[in-house]
Amino acid sequence: MSRKHGVETPRGTTLGETVGDWYTIGLALGLGIAFGTLFAGLLTATPLGRVTAVVLAGVAGGLLGTVVDDWAELVAGAAGGVLAAAGSAIVVAGALRRGGTRAGLALIVAALAAGLAGLAFVPVAGYLEAVVLPFLAVRLRRTQAERYAGLRTLAKD
Numbered sequence: 001m002s003r004k005h006g007v008e009t010p011r012g013t014t015l016g017e018t019v020g021d022w023y024t025i026g027l028a029l030g031l032g033i034a035f036g037t038l039f040a041g042l043l044t045a046t047p048l049g050r051v052t053a054v055v056l057a058g059v060a061g062g063l064l065g066t067v068v069d070d071w072a073e074l075v076a077g078a079a080g081g082v083l084a085a086a087g088s089a090i091v092v093a094g095a096l097r098r099g100g101t102r103a104g105l106a107l108i109v110a111a112l113a114a115g116l117a118g119l120a121f122v123p124v125a126g127y128l129e130a131v132v133l134p135f136l137a138v139r140l141r142r143t144q145a146e147r148y149a150g151l152r153t154l155a156k157d
Contacts, residue, residue, distance in 0.1 A: 021072060022148035026127050029080040030120025032061025033129050034085025034113045041109025044092040045102050053089055054102045057081035080130060 038058035043056075044050035061081025061109055061142065065073035119125045 021069070023123055024069045024073050025076045027120055028061070028068045028077035028126070029064040030126025030129050031064045031068070031117055032057070032077035032080025032082075033084040033126070033133065034117035034120060035060040035064065036081040036086075037088045037116055038110055038113035039081075039112065040085045040088035040092055041106050043098060050089040050090045050093065054082055054085040057085035076126075080126070083130075084133065087134050091120060091137050091140060 021023060039053040039057045039060070040050070043053040058078045058081050061077035061079070062074045063077075065075065067078030068077070092105055098104065116129060119129065121144075
């Protein structure tokens with residue numbers, strides 16, 4: 001028996017048995033979303049990279065889900081990874097098309113993915129990520145200009 005937070009728990013229990021499946025499914029979902037965002041930020045420069053990011057995100061999310069607990073977490077992690085990679089790839093591809101650099105975007109998206117991974121450990125946050133992030137991506141996609149004019153507006157032809 002091990003003692004955690006003043007409660008006796010038998011050795012060998014999984015995280016799901018200790019805190020409940022609602023937490024572990026949300027954790028796997030949030031970690032899948034973080035990895036999907038990371039892969040999209042790193043690989044979205046080409047169309048083949050976008051497809052690769054989605055596939056790798058699904059595999060990584062599924063593997064993380066099995067590490068967290070069992071098949072329900074596998075499904076949640078894989079689904080979160082695939083959907084996040086697909087959504088993030090659209091946003092990153094748009095930023096690249098409007099003049100963003102690959103290295104700069106990869107760094108920004110990697111920092112965002114690290115924040116999403118940390119947030120996944122907060123109870124219910126993985127579910128909130130799954131609901132809020134697609135909404136923000138669609139909203140951001142609609143409000144972006146085709147290309148940032150910057151100092152080109154001052155250039156004389």
